[in-house]
Structures are given as C-alpha cells and as structure tokens.
Amino acid sequence: MQLSLTNPRANTVGEYDRKLRLSRTIMHDPIDTFLAQSPVMILDGALATELERRGADLSDALWSAKCLIERPELIREVHLDYFRAGADVATSATYQATFEGFARRGIDRQSAARVMCNAVALAIAARDEFWAAEPRRSGRLRPLVAASVGPYGAMLADGSEYRGHYVLDDFALTEFHRPRLRILASSGSDLLACETIPSLREARVLARLLPEFPTLCAWISFSCKDGEHTCEGDDIGECAAELDRHPQVAAIGMNCTPPQFITSLLRRMRARTDKPLVAYPNSGERYDASSKHWSGEPGPWRLGGHARLWYEQGARLIGGCCRTGPDDIRSLKECARSDISSP
Ligand SMILES: [Zn+2]
Numbered sequence: 001m002q003l004s005l006t007n008p009r010a011n012t013v014g015e016y017d018r019k020l021r022l023s024r025t026i027m028h029d030p031i032d033t034f035l036a037q038s039p040v041m042i043l044d045g046a047l048a049t050e051l052e053r054r055g056a057d058l059s060d061a062l063w064s065a066k067c068l069i070e071r072p073e074l075i076r077e078v079h080l081d082y083f084r085a086g087a088d089v090a091t092s093a094t095y096q097a098t099f100e101g102f103a104r105r106g107i108d109r110q111s112a113a114r115v116m117c118n119a120v121a122l123a124i125a126a127r128d129e130f131w132a133a134e135p136r137r138s139g140r141l142r143p144l145v146a147a148s149v150g151p152y153g154a155m156l157a158d159g160s161e162y163r164g165h166y167v168l169d170d171f172a173l174t175e176f177h178r179p180r181l182r183i184l185a186s187s188g189s190d191l192l193a194c195e196t197i198p199s200l201r202e203a204r205v206l207a208r209l210l211p212e213f214p215t216l217c218a219w220i221s222f223s224c225k226d227g228e229h230t231c232e233g234d235d236i237g238e239c240a241a242e243l244d245r246h247p248q249v250a251a252i253g254m255n256c257t258p259p260q261f262i263t264s265l266l267r268r269m270r271a272r273t274d275k276p277l278v279a280y281p282n283s284g285e286r287y288d289a290s291s292k293h294w295s296g297e298p299g300p301w302r303l304g305g306h307a308r309l310w311y312e313q314g315a316r317l318i319g320g321c322c323r324t325g326p327d328d329i330r331s332l333k334e335c336a337r338s339d340i341s342s343p
Pocket residue numbers: 255256282321322
C-alpha cells in the first residue's frame with residue numbers, strides 16, 4: 001500500500017511513529033539549549049498594541065499582518081524595542097498572516113508566502129542588529145526568533161480564538177495549518193510559537209503535523225477561559241498530558257489569558273508534564289471581536305510582580321500578550337535578574 005505523507009486520512013499509526021522517531025534524531029530544541037544556561041527565557045510582549053501606539057491602523061481582519069505590507073519597518077522597530085527591554089525571543093508578525101486572509105485582499109499564494117517569510121526575516125534582522133553591538137551581549141544569551149502560528153480562529157477574525165468550537169473537521173483543520181507550517185518551517189526561524197490555541201483538538205492537529213518538519217520544534221500555548229480550562233472547555237491538565245507525548249513540542253502553556261488565571265493553570269499543567277511551561281498573559285482587559293478593540297481596565301499589575309510565583313509553578317518561558325508592552329518585559333527582566341536566581 002502506498003502511504004501518503006500529506007493526507008492525514010491515509011496516514012497509519014505506524015507511519016506517524018516512523019516520522020516521530022525521525023524527528024527525535026534530527027530535531028534541535030533551542031528552548032532546551034537556552035534553559036540549560038539560563039533559569040528562564042523572557043518572551044516579548046504584544047506586537048499589535050505597540051504598533052497601534054506608534055500610529056499604525058490595525059482595525060482590519062489582517063490585524064498586525066496588515067502592517068507587514070504597509071509599514072514593515074515599524075515591525076522591525078518594535079522587535080528591537082523588545083530586545084532592548086530584555087526579551088530573549090522575538091515572535092514574528094505572522095499570527096494573523098494566512099493564505100486565506102491574504103486571498104481576501106487579492107494577494108495570491110506566492111505573494112502571501114513571501115510576506116510571511118519577510119515577517120520572520122524582519123525579526124531575524126532585528127535580532128542580528130541587536131546582537132551585533134558587543135555591549136548588549138553582556139550577561140545574556142543570543143535571542144531567538146519564534147515564528148508565530150495563530151489558530152484557525154485568528155484567520156476568521158471574529159474572536160473565534162477565544163471560543164473554539166470550529167465547524168470544520170480535523171482534516172480541514174490540518175489542511176489549513178499544513179501549508180503555512182511549511183512556509184514558516186523554511187523561514188529561518190529558530191522555532192514555532194503555536195499560540196492562542198482555544199482547544200486541545202487544534203493543538204493535537206498541530207502536534208501531529210510537526211513530524212512532517214522533523215528538524216523543527218514548537219511551543220503550543222492555549223487561550224484559556226478560567227483557571228482550569230481552555231477557551232473551548234478542555235481540562236488544561238489533559239492538554240498537558242497529551243502534548244507531553246510529542247517530542248517536538250518543546251514547551252506547553254497558555255497566553256492571551258487574564259493574569260489571575262495563570263497560577264492555577266500552571267499548577268494543573270505541571271502535575272501532568274515535565275516539559276518547560278510557557279506563560280504570557282494579556283493585561284486582563286477584554287477583547288470585543290465586533291469592534292476589534294479591547295475594553296475594560298488592565299489589572300493593577302506588572303508582569304514582573306508575578307514572575308517569581310509563575311516560575312515556582314514551572315513557567316520557564318514568561319512574557320506578555322495583548323495590551324502588554326516593553327515596560328512589562330523590562331519588569332520581567334528585572335525580576336529574572338533579582339528574584340529568579342541561577343540554578
Ligand atoms: Zn494576545
């Protein structure tokens with residue numbers, strides 16, 4: 001029988017296991033390498049929030065991806081600012097960059113692929129510019145570039161990434177993610193950041209695609225609705241237990257989730273996995289998908305004030321999501337220096 005490597009319906013368990021074994025032998029895990037030398041990895045903060053603060057108009061279904069086409073130099077500046085604030089990772093502006101989203105704007109697949117690669121190239125250029133200055137290297141490791149992979153719901157641009165319950169089946173979801181993973185896998189990024197994933201089902205689809213790109217590893221991070229569940233309602237401990245089995249999933253956690261839920265979520269994940277946990281909450285404000293704006297007040301907090309507690313619960317990659325900025329990342333860096341000591 002001829003096995004198809006691209007049609008998940010034709011894949012057998014044996015075929016999946018074979019690809020899994022292959023990935024174990026040739027995969028490089030930059031998170032593991034980094035954490036062997038540093039107790040914690042500081043992620044960046046929101047990209048869109050910073051772009052808007054600098055005058056970019058993102059009230060659009062393409063969101064920050066719109067800026068990739070119109071003002072790419074602004075994105076590079078934001079990446080640089082986060083490195084200056086202390087980020088060890090830049091997450092590329094590809095969260096909402098999808099073939100389907102660009103097609104709605106009359107952008108063909110070839111051009112869309114180029115825009116996605118350019119987004120990663122902007123983050124790499126910012127990292128290289130930052131790292132070229134000798135004094136900046138003092139006391140820190142060379143930062144990484146993570147290619148952001150948003151959920152299917154982010155392409156819909158209707159807030160589905162905070163609800164889940166997609167109507168499409170696993171096959172269609174796999175077909176949605178595969179071509180973009182293929183582009184980002186060859187983009188020169190150090191790893192993938194699969195983020196704001198609202199359900200275990202979508203995380204499972206992503207994890208099962210990874211062995212098709214055996215040199216690659218990823219963190220998978222859920223959007224959560226409370227201290228126990230993903231936005232779709234999966235038990236977060238179950239999510240950790242299932243993803244724990246995938247060698248290319250280098251870290252598991254939650255993002256774009258209100259900060260008050262993080263400690264509980266981490267505790268539940270920690271009980272089911274030894275993988276490094278990733279936590280980058282939003283500011284606690286609420287997203288209104290119809291107006292594409294955030295409302296409410298941010299909590300009276302700075303990321304750095306929570307980092308020690310989250311670290312104790314197993315978080316090793318800590319940063320900020322929507323409505324956080326370079327000041328939050330600076331406070332995290334301070335905390336990492338003063339409160340989280342070297343092992
Ligand atoms: Zn967010």
